[in-house]
Amino acid sequence: MFDEDGSLDPFLKFLLYAVLALGAGKMLWEWMTGTVIRWITVDLWGAVAAHPWWTVLIVIGFLAVLFLLARLADTALDLLATPVVAGVDATSVEPEPALLTYRMKQLEAMSPTGFEHACAELLSRDGFLHARRVGGSGDLGADVIATDADGLTIVVQCKQLNRPVNSPAMQQFNGTARPEHGADHAVIIGLNGFTQPALDFASRHRLITIGHEDLKRWAHGTHLYDVIRARTTP
Template sequence: MRHDGTFDPLLKAIAGAVLAIAVAKVVWQWLSTTFWRWLSVDIWGWIADHPWWSALIAAPLALVPALLVARLLPPRGYVRYLDDDFDDEAPAVLTYGMHHLDTMDATEFERACAALLVRDGFTRVQHSGRAGDLGADVIAWDHLGRKVVVQCKHYGKPVGSRDVQTFNGTARPEHHADVPIMIGLNGFTRDARAFAARHDLILVNRQILRDWAQGTYLYDAIDDEADRAAA
């Protein structure tokens, strides 16, 4: 003890260690004797004597964790996002609000487009989105077995003709796309739309993207926009 009446920190540490060892020894002795005997003799003996009752008790105990996991996990290939436009009564199907897409960075936007393709049943969906991908941010195959090559532009303004021309130069020659699609978060300029029409490129503007992100099948959203333009 120090002159001020308190114990030296070293002595306190030693005393604490001795106490901890003593407690651990008592607990270990209880686990290795009384508890183990109860578990291995009493419980196991009861199970051996009552196999049917044991099975009836074990079945629901094993089922509960499986049901909890199944309830918590989303359906395979789907992701659920909650946003202002999401209906809590709706099924757990991937949707995005436009404000959500607006706040993403370019890579997140590409991944969101890939996830929407998975939602729509496209297969072998691959997200590249890196330098040197030659305009193929996402590659997938549709229900007709056609190769779909997608380039995603997360621009704050409409995509210009130069970007569309560049995509046209790689989508089919480099990636052998059957269905080349360019997605523009904020649409496309008039020149870009005119060039795409001449070269049979599909442009997904903001309206199509909104419909698609909110649950409309991609090709249906594209057809709906074509119908509106023709009206």
């Protein structure tokens, strides 16, 4: 009768529920055929036949109340669905465009060219002008170039390496960023960070390094300059 865990056998449980359902159904059927049908066919119909005009007026009034309640419900739902922001109807306000962001896994899965395009798009998101990818054969160390709101040129080299950027790569970028591309801000991005000698060289030559954590904050929505300021401010 009972399973090992103490619960009732499923078949017996089904039979028990079936008996209960049949008993409840029989009681409901007797009540419907005995009381409810008699009330509808005798009492209610008798009242309607005795007072037809009053019945019509009551039905019309009842329908009118239902109609008014339905209209009030629709109005209330419209008000709830239309928020007001600072006294202005929200339906008249243009929605804010979605902020461009990337997850680190997305950046890691991109091709080197796709990574450079993503960096250019993030610069455009931050309000830099004419952000464009220029990387490729003969790029002389510049992968992305843009101009900020003050007219300063930012030159970016994007290193999507599976190891930290080393000092020779930093020296090569330093040799071209300003002389060849006129960089006011020379930025090198290392997806997996930088070696200590590379960081030391960058510090001596005013190169801006964006390592893994800085790149994560930038990709998640923080302005590039805010990322740089947050890291360099004591």
